[in-house]
Amino acid sequence: MQKKVFLLAGAVIVIVAVAIGIYWYSQGPKTTLPPETKELEQETGPKVTAPSETQKLSQEQEQEQELPSTSGIDVSEVENLESELSAELDGISSDLTDLKGFEEDASLDELDSSLSGFTE
Amino acid sequence: MKTNNLNKFIICCLVGIMTLGVSASVVFAKSLRERHQEARAKYQAARQQYLKEVNWWKTTRQQFLQARAKYRKFKNAENKADYEEKAREFLEKTVDVLIKKLESLKNWVSNRPSLPESERESIVAEIEEDINWLESKKTEISTASPAQIKEKAKEIREYWKDHRVYVKKIIGQIWTARLSWVIERFETVSSKVSAKIEELKAAGKDTSQLEAWLADFNQKIEIAKEKRNKAKEKYQAISSLADANKFFKQVHQFIKEANQYLREAHQKLVEIVKEMKKLATPTETGE
Numbered sequence: 461m462q463k464k465v466f467l468l469a470g471a472v473i474v475i476v477a478v479a480i481g482i483y484w485y486s487q488g489p490k491t492t493l494p495p496e497t498k499e500l501e502q503e504t505g506p507k508v509t510a511p512s513e514t515q516k517l518s519q520e521q522e523q524e525q526e527l528p529s530t531s532g533i534d535v536s537e538v539e540n541l542e543s544e545l546s547a548e549l550d551g552i553s554s555d556l557t558d559l560k561g562f563e564e565d566a567s568l569d570e571l572d573s574s575l576s577g578f579t580e
Numbered sequence: 581m582k583t584n585n586l587n588k589f590i591i592c593c594l595v596g597i598m599t600l601g602v603s604a605s606v607v608f609a610k611s612l613r614e615r616h617q618e619a620r621a622k623y624q625a626a627r628q629q630y631l632k633e634v635n636w637w638k639t640t641r642q643q644f645l646q647a648r649a650k651y652r653k654f655k656n657a658e659n660k661a662d663y664e665e666k667a668r669e670f671l672e673k674t675v676d677v678l679i680k681k682l683e684s685l686k687n688w689v690s691n692r693p694s695l696p697e698s699e700r701e702s703i704v705a706e707i708e709e710d711i712n713w714l715e716s717k718k719t720e721i722s723t724a725s726p727a728q729i730k731e732k733a734k735e736i737r738e739y740w741k742d743h744r745v746y747v748k749k750i751i752g753q754i755w756t757a758r759l760s761w762v763i764e765r766f767e768t769v770s771s772k773v774s775a776k777i778e779e780l781k782a783a784g785k786d787t788s789q790l791e792a793w794l795a796d797f798n799q800k801i802e803i804a805k806e807k808r809n810k811a812k813e814k815y816q817a818i819s820s821l822a823d824a825n826k827f828f829k830q831v832h833q834f835i836k837e838a839n840q841y842l843r844e845a846h847q848k849l850v851e852i853v854k855e856m857k858k859l860a861t862p863t864e865t866g867e
Contacts (some may be wrong), residue, residue, distance in 0.1 A: 533776070533779050533780060533783060533860045534860070535776060535853065535856040535857050535860045537772065537776070538769075538772060538773055538776055538852070538853055538856060539853050539857070541768075541769045541772060542769070542846070542849050542850060542853050544765070545762075545765060545766060545769060545846050545849065546846060547611070547613045547616070548694070548762050548765055549762070549839075549842060549843055549846055550613070550616070551613075551616040551694060552694075552758055552759070552762050552839060552842075553839065554616070554620065555692070555694075555758055556755065556758075556835065556836075556839065558620070558623060558688065559688070559751045559754060559755065560751075560832065562684075562685060562688070562747070562751065563747060563748060563751050563828070565681075567631070567634040568634070568637075568677065568678075568681070568740075570641065571674065571740055572737065572740060572741070574641050574644070574645070574670070574674075575674070575733050575734075575736060575737040575740065576737065577644075577645070577648060578667060578671070578729070578730050578733035578734070578737075
């Protein structure tokens with residue numbers, strides 16, 4: 461009886477491990493790639509195209525040769541890159557403001573006159 | 581029984597490994613925006629430290645000025661000793677505040693993944709060199725005689741003059757490096773868009789509009805690059821306090837313009853994506 465319970469638990473673990481494996485694979489590039497190669501995240505195409513692949517199958521059955529080319533074109537990659545660039549632009553705007561503030565910092569304006577007091 | 585225990589142990593290990601795996605993926609899966617926010621938060625913390633140091637510096641400056649006024653008025657040995665002590669404290673605090681200022685800038689640079697690595701490293705190294713110089717002065721001040729204190733104050737004053745020029749120059753360098761990073765991203769996107777247009781063309785779609793927009797997108801990137809290059813020329817020309825402000829204003833203007841062109845390019849990209857989605861949708865194929 462106990463053996464069956466463990467066999468069952470083992471089977472559940474294998475299923476969970478496979479599910480996590482799939483999840484890990486789909487998330488993998490996002491978690492490990494440095495920002496320098498961020499654009500490559502978008503190249504995990506198979507995950508994104510998977511649903512349209514199944515749709516394609518049924519569509520092909522219905523429409524035969526009519527749409528084989530366009531239905532396979534996935535523009536989500538470009539769409540994702542567009543939103544990444546949007547984030548980049550937001551980032552650069554706040555960075556420019558930060559550094560302008562740093563340059564305009566007037567907190568130490570009296571430093572020069574104070575130090576000149578030493579030599580008097 | 582022993583086998584059962586072994587099974588339990590293996591199950592526990594597997595569950596543990598899986599939990600760790602899932603947690604790790606959640607922790608490291610950070611978006612670009614989150615990374616920017618984190619970097620900003622770190623910079624703000626360093627900036628707060630610096631501002632705290634500025635307040636201390638202002639207090640010691642006030643004490644130094646009061647001690648000096650008192651000494652000038654009464655000119656006795658007791659006031660002289662107090663004046664010298666306050667002078668030393670003030671000078672030490674001046675060095676501290678300058679170090680904190682540089683550290684906040686170093687923190688800003690080193691936490692920016694969106695800067696080319698080589699530029700990031702060279703800028704951080706330059707800032708560290710300055711910090712090290714100031715640290716050595718701090719040590720010298722703590723053991724300096726009253727006469728040497730005057731000498732150290734002179735050195736710090738000279739440093740401060742150079743520092744103001746240096747800050748403008750280094751900010752110009754960071755801005756252009758930051759822009760280069762974003763421009764590179766735009767160029768990568770351009771080549772991907774181009775490949776996608778080819779796919780649509782091969783599928784028999786009319787891509788003339790997309791091609792025109794892509795040409796416009798690329799042109800705006802080119803102008804942004806020109807502006808970035810001009811900004812680079814200007815920050816490299818900064819050499820003295822006399823011309824620093826003039827050149828820095830020009831650097832800022834070119835950077836702003838480059839950023840504006842990139843924003844316009846992005847707007848074009850939004851239109852490109854919309855059109856691409858339209859063309860790639862099966863219902864739009866004229867069935």
